[in-house]
Amino acid sequence: MTDWAAIRADFPILSREMNGYPLVYLDSAATSQKPQAVLDAIIDFYSTTNANVHRGAYSLADEATSRYEDARSTVARFIGAQPDEVVFTRGATSAFNTVAYGWALRNVTEDDRILLTIMEHHANIVPWQLVSDLTGCSIEFVGITESGLLDMDDFHRLLDDDVKLVGVSMASNVLGTINPIAEIAEAAHRAGSLVIADAAQAVPHTSVDVYETGADWICFSGHKMLGPTGIGVLWGRPEILEAMEPAEGGGEMISDVRLDGSAWAAVPHKFEAGTPPFAQAVGLKAAIDYLEAIGMDEVERREQELTEYALKSMAGVEGLTVYGPATAEGRVGAISFSLADIHPHDLATILDQRGVAIRAGHHCARPLARTLNVPATARASVYLYNQESDVDALIGALADAKELFSVA
Amino acid sequence: MLTPSSVRWPTPRSYSVSLEEMYREVILDHYRNPRNRDPLDKIDATAEGNNPLCGDEVTIEVSLNGDTVDAISVRGQGCSISQASASMMSKAVLGKTEKEVAEITDTFKKMMGVIDTDENVVDDDRPGATLGDLEALQGVRKFPVRIKCADLAWTTLEEALNR
Structure with missing residues (x-):
């Protein structure tokens, strides 16, 4: 007990x-409070281990890198994934935008459609509207029933071969409704579409196994699950992450930079441009440890x-x-x-x-x-x-x- | 190590702020029975205002006879403060010249602290003397996050008349 x-x-x-x-x-549902263990972990990191990750040749930087990558492994285990399938982002919103810019802009055309639901958070609507502005693709929304459930008849009616992406929340931040993500993903895949799931209200509250969801990408934030602000997670199927282009360029995400072009670092680092939120990652790991202890x-x-x-x-x-x-x-x-x-x-x-x-x-x-x-x-x-x-x-x-x- | 007992909390605001002071009967009356809502046939000035943070919306239409507000329509949706303020404003500016409207707006904004002033805008000994019913809104001043609700209609009216 x-x-x-x-x-x-x-x-x-x-x-x-x-x-x-x-x-x-x-x-x-807006943001969670933090247990002492998370606050302590962040203070401990800054007090004992702070150095920029994946850069320094000195021991302190190596320790910091270990703790950052250790946090990635913890997140991966928590959601049933492998560490290199876990991309650290600034939050759930930037996870969606990473897919919008890194995948959708290069794979969606004006003949395609993106299918969302009426209960999506703005984070799973506005990035696709930006994609629509640039590609000319259309966006449609699945409605809800009177009892606040996703209207699955409407979903199946709107889903056809033109749909290239289905975006759906696993749990609504307004209605609280848990959506049948596995059923949605299966139907979407049969229609030739990929699936991005908003798990911001799911991962903090329920056990999530990314492979069981059937989705191709899962986005969630750290601050809604006892962790600090400024960190989120994009999980993606390895072959999809491999084929995606980076949404942001900068340090840390490259293997080589020449004046006439650059080569990207391996997944997941190619999606982590600039100094990543490593102290926040340590805090998020402490949050997951806390949740898992219960x-x-x-x-x-x-x-x-x-x-x-x-x-x-x-x-x-x-x-x-x-x-x-x-x-x-x-x-x-x-x-x-x-x-x-x-x-x-x-x-x-x-x-x-x-x-x-x-x-x-x-x-x-x-x-x-x-x-x-x-x-x-x-x-x-x-x-x-x-x-x-x-x-x-x-x-x-x-x-x-x-x-x-x-x-x- | 940081422990709960070592954390120094901000001093809580003393609980003298009165909700009753904000939610006065006259405000709830204007919220539930808003005045001057019918759309106008002849529109000389109009503007829409909204507060994206809380979703308050107000649409204002003004019909002018010379420089006098001959008719006004104020429609919208939102919290009691935003909608009551809009309704009371419509009553206060009807029949006034644009110059008088600007003066009332200025006085109101000073009362709400939107415009800084040393003036004693509202005379405590003569309640209702300067702004009439609108003075009931001064209770909102004690709830800083709600001042923008009270101000929405006024800023929207200014926008309509200055176009």
Whole structure:
């Protein structure tokens, strides 16, 4: 049995106050808090091992390089991949852009189509719009059902031989919906398309084996899974990474530079131009070690429990609407909602005055907000360090909001 | 080694800030029953404003008779502060000359702290004396992230009239 109170105590920020109340952090889908072990690992790295990687001939640089590559091996093992299939990026967004510039611009033409879903984060929409601007390819979006699931009939209807890329989130940051990635990838491959999966809301919360997903590329960020900001991961099938061109040029990504052209370093280094985020990689490794010590199955089980508790508690609030699956099954712990006619922005301000931090807005998924026909939603999202009392504080603050707005 | 007990937290803001001061009845009334929303037939000035961070949107149409605001339409969607401010603004500028509108806008922006001033824009002894209902919005000043919500309609109106 995991001692969840002890886990919570590992996160120093959670013992601070906000506006005179204990901080209740319910915005982990935006970024997660960091356990002491991650903070210590970063301080330790800068205190003992800091030197630029893959450059110096001296021992310190060699140690730093070892820790950077060790972090890559840890990430690889965590997602069921080989180390040289793991590219470190600045974040999930730059992982998508690496594929947009390194693959799509060179392989997609004006006769081709890119198929996305209406529940994609802007990070899995805008790079493809840039590709479309330059190649003339068209983009289409798979819709959702009334219960907030991906409309698979719509997907199969839109999928044909012209589709060269399918982009889909493994779990929606707005609806919490977990999408059937393996089924999508299989159908896409049969149609001759490659598949890029947004795993930013999946890898932190559930055990992911990249080969089981069937996808060709997987993108996620470190800061949503207890790690530091400034680092993300692009995983790709080795033969695809091999055939891809680098999206950025600079130091570290070359094997030779001549005045009339250069040769690239081997995968994954050819995608890591410039000084990579090596201290962040060390932090990300510590985050993965922390998650693995608990066990991802246990993390997932606990989050399901919290999500279930939150959904049940919210169902008891009159005037509250949840967008997305109504039960904890088949979803992650990002719960978007609205309350009567109180605008989410007002809700966030009122809740903040009770120490409760939630997100209000379109959550970087404006097309989805338009589909739901809401200008914005409020979103509460849980992670392993939350507890039932956090949900209780949210529910209490929602009652205060209703009172302020004279909602019965 | 950094431990929770050795971390010095920022001092929490004292909890004197009052939500009730921001969400006054007159603001909620304008939010729920916005004034002057009907589109105009004759449009002499128009502009759209939005706040990409939170999604607040406002569209303003003005019909002028000489330099007087003869009719105004303010439509939009967003939080109570942005929409109430827009509605109250439409009431405040209707029938005013462009010069008077500029003065009211200036006074409002000073009250909200958008424009720096040493002037005492709002006289505490005579509430409502300078800006009428709009003075109810001064409670927003205590919530810095929300000031831009209150300011959206005013900046959009300025843009419409200066075109």
